[in-house]
Amino acid sequence: MYCSNCGVKLADSELVCPLCQTRAYHPDLPEQTGAGLYPKNKQPKKPRRSPWPQMILTAMFLLAGLIVLLCDLQVSGRVNWSGFVLGALAIGYVVFALPVWFRRPDPVIFVPCSFAAAGLYLLYISLCTKGGWFLSFALPVTAVIGLIVTAVTVLLKYVKKGRLYIFGGALIALGAAMLLIEALIVLTFGVGHFALWSLYPMTALVLVGCLLIFLAICRPARETMERKLFI
Numbered sequence: 765m766y767c768s769n770c771g772v773k774l775a776d777s778e779l780v781c782p783l784c785q786t787r788a789y790h791p792d793l794p795e796q797t798g799a800g801l802y803p804k805n806k807q808p809k810k811p812r813r814s815p816w817p818q819m820i821l822t823a824m825f826l827l828a829g830l831i832v833l834l835c836d837l838q839v840s841g842r843v844n845w846s847g848f849v850l851g852a853l854a855i856g857y858v859v860f861a862l863p864v865w866f867r868r869p870d871p872v873i874f875v876p877c878s879f880a881a882a883g884l885y886l887l888y889i890s891l892c893t894k895g896g897w898f899l900s901f902a903l904p905v906t907a908v909i910g911l912i913v914t915a916v917t918v919l920l921k922y923v924k925k926g927r928l929y930i931f932g933g934a935l936i937a938l939g940a941a942m943l944l945i946e947a948l949i950v951l952t953f954g955v956g957h958f959a960l961w962s963l964y965p966m967t968a969l970v971l972v973g974c975l976l977i978f979l980a981i982c983r984p985a986r987e988t989m990e991r992k993l994f995i
Contacts, residue, residue, distance in 0.1 A: 813867065821861045829853050847892065851885040875917045879910030901952040905945055912937050928980035935973030939966040 766773055769786040779788050829850050836846030858881040863869035883906045890898035916934045920927065946962035949955055979986040 818861070818864050821864060822857075825853055825857045825861060848889065851888055855881045855885055871917050872914070872921060876910060876914050879906055879913070882906055883910075897952050901948045904948060905941075908941050908944060909938075912941070926980065928976045928986075932973040932976030932980065935969045935976065939969030939973065942966040942969070 767781040767784065767786055767788070770781065770784045780786070781788065832846045832849045832853075833843070836842075836844055855878070859874075859878045862877075863874050883903060886902040886906065887898050890896065890902065912934055916930055919930045923930070942962035942965045946958065946960070950958055979989060
């Protein structure tokens with residue numbers, strides 16, 4: 765039951781709204797009672813989901829991959845550049861199409877699966893190009909960013925409060941990861957020396973992260989920002 769004036773939720777036993785003192789029922793009309801919409805212990809049947817959207821989306825990915833593969837075989841006579849396109853299509857399918865097959869896809873499962881698919885794709889590129897940069901660069905970078913994003917996903921799902929702390933901590937962790945990325949680039953590709961360009965994105969991310977944590981701690985500042993930004 766809700767108040768007809770301010771919209772606040774009321775208990776069934778309340779006759780007057782505690783906020784605006786509005787009568788829960790019109791004083792001139794008797795309170796109506798009656799049977800519920802559905803019998804007890806019986807719920808309306810949920811409509812079945814049609815599998816056609818998932819099947820059409822899967823068919824689109826398969827058709828695109830088949831066209832790319834046939835074009836590569838006709839031009840090159842072997843699998844050449846089509847492998848990279850097929851790998852990208854596979855990542856797109858895992859990220860966008862595979863969760864559609866589930867009624868309630870769990871992001872805690874699909875987020876790390878997406879990063880795992882991206883890691884396998886980078887491994888394939890490294891092996892095809894004989895770059896040798898997967899273990900020293902792609903794997904640690906993908907693992908670190910994947911861990912941060914997965915941790916944020918898990919916390920957002922299972923922790924009901926403290927979202928500003930979660931996002932603030934994630935931004936600070938990403939800022940620290942910038943130093944790691946620059947170090948891996950120097951060590952893997954032999955750029956020469958540390959140019960410390962990573963300090964610029966790291967500083968921006970850390971400052972924004974600290975601001976979010978400050979807003980989470982200081983309630984007056986948070987309320988002021990909510991009024992200013994209309995959130």
